[in-house]
Amino acid sequence: MKDVSALHRLLLVPGELNLPAVSRFLTEALDADGSIVFLIDQNENELNVGAVHPAAHGLEKQLKIPVGYGVTGLVASKGHAVTLVDDSPRNKVHRALLGLRPDQTVSRMCAPAHGTASRIVGVISVHRRGSTSFTEDDLKRAQVYADLIGLRLFAEGLLGDVEEHQAQRNRLIEQASSAQEAERRRIAGDLHDGVTQARASLAFHLSAADVGLAATGPAERRIGDAQVQISAARRLATLAYDETRAAIRGLHSLILEDLGLVSALESLTQVSPQLDIEFRTDLDEISDVPDHCAAVLFRIAQEGINNVVKHAEAGHAVLSLRRAGDAVVLAITDDGVGFDLASARAQRSVDALGEHFGLSSVAERCALIGASLRIDSVAGRGTAVIVELPL
Ligand SMILES: Nc1ncnc2c1ncn2[C@@H]1O[C@H](COP(=O)(O)OP(=O)(O)O)[C@@H](O)[C@H]1O
Ligand SMILES: [Mg+2]
Incomplete structure (x- = not known):
């Protein structure tokens, strides 16, 4: 039998919980032949195998138990621990994970892993082949282990949620600032296309008028030419004014x-x-x-x-x-x-x-x-x- 502090040490390691080590701990601490740690999926309707001891080399991935179905599923939905004698699951993968031949039965003990009083995050299942069944005392200990594990898994899930929210928030901030950046470029573009160009040609027309007036030739023609340039300049001034207003409206x-x-x-x-x-x-x-x-x-x-x-x-x-x-x-x-x-x-x-x-x-x-x-x-x-x- 192992001390609970060995489990505690496993649970204190930061990062993702080492479930195979936990499964091994449960097996050894409860003098069993093996154990399975089931995790409830995010939608809370299915149990998946998080780890199994002894290792099953990928076979465990094929076992999925609906919450509320079978003994393990009922423990997940009702939240009460149970012991079973002469159990013989029908599911072939489950049998293989328990190391059972067709004619064999097993003693099992299933305990819900609570995250909070109302929230179950998984089920631990421990088994002994042969005739030694589990006692009430074993069950009590299994429940203590299950709840420590449950709390740890729950905290891990919360931390994951927080990190995901943070990442999402960062993405949004990034998008917001690039939208802002795009807006600045738009305003710069509007000013450049409209106002700056109108002002440049306005200056051009005004100096043409200036040059025309200063030139030699009949006064009437020079004034006439200058008037054409000046009215072109006036149109551009109006345009620049409109463009400026439009850019400001955009602001x-x-x-x-x-x-x-x-x-x-x-x-x-x-x-x-x-x-x-x-x-x-x-x-x-x-x-x-x-x-x-x-x-x-x-x-x-x-x-x-x-x-x-x-x-x-x-x-x-x-x-x-x-x-x-x-x-x-x-x-x-x-x-x-x-x-x-x-x-x-x-x-x-x-x-x-x-x-x-x-x-x-x-x-x-x-x-x-x-x-x-x-x-x-x-x-x-x-x-x-x-x-x-x-x-
Ligand atoms: N309603 C539209 N009709 C025809 N062409 C369009 C229309 N909207 C956008 N375009 C074309 O798509 C290009 C990109 O548009 P946009 O990203 O708004 O840049 P900008 O307006 O600064 O040119 C435009 O240059 C234009 O060729
Ligand atoms: Mg555009």
Whole structure:
């Protein structure tokens, strides 16, 4: 017979519990011929073999016992230890693990391993072949061992959960910051494409006017030329102003805070005087979309509409927000030129820091809020960007 402190030492080793060593301890400590340590799976409906002593060289993987079924399964569901005399399990793998020939029986003892009072994480099963059965005293000791093991397994499971949550949290933070990064690049891009270029040509037209006025020749012609340059410059100044406003609008979601998602989306349809964008919704206001999700949906719609304006050459576009069962579906569709998704994707990965990050930031944002994204585009037919957010 072995001292419980030997088990305690095994349980104190950090990392994953050495189950074969535990199974061996149980066998020796309870003067048995062997033992099986069963673990309850995550869904709590099946017992798998965690370890068996003596070793069964992989055979143990084939034994699965439903919780509530047979003696072992009942111990797992009821939580009471039992002793059995002349037991003869029908399951062939189980028999093999107990070292039984067809005509042989075995004395067994099964004890539930509690993680907490209400939570059973496994079952230990100890057996003796031949005629020596287990006593009440053996059973009491087995239960003490089982509960020490159960507590250890439970702690291990909790630690695993904590680590998984931590990893998930880190992933989310990473995604959030890369979405932020993408947003900064988008703003930089908007400013570069719109404002900077408009300002450069504005300066060009103004100096052309300047040069024209200073040149020789009839005053009327020089003034006429200068006027042409100046009105071109004025148009560019207006354009730069609009572009700046658009970039600023992209920076904050005051509209969203002020108006709520539905009206904020509707306001997006007025971004471009050239293109008529239809807004469709069957909702007055969505109260069950969390604020951060509403902000993300708004940004996605904004990028989608920007793309339609910038690239689609569309005659008609639709922005829609609908409810579909337990989800909210945002869609931006146009009847424009469409594009090749595969090559756009390849292009995006080529210039990681390149100008085209709109669609990748849409994908990142979707991942961030757990929404699914579908982009359908057919050359000459148009594009649909569809985001489905489960609530
Ligand atoms: N609605 C659309 N219609 C046609 N082409 C589109 C549309 N949306 C996106 N594209 C194409 O996909 C490319 C990538 O878009 P995006 O990632 O938003 O980058 P950007 O708008 O900065 O070019 C665009 O350059 C354009 O060629
Ligand atoms: Mg874009």
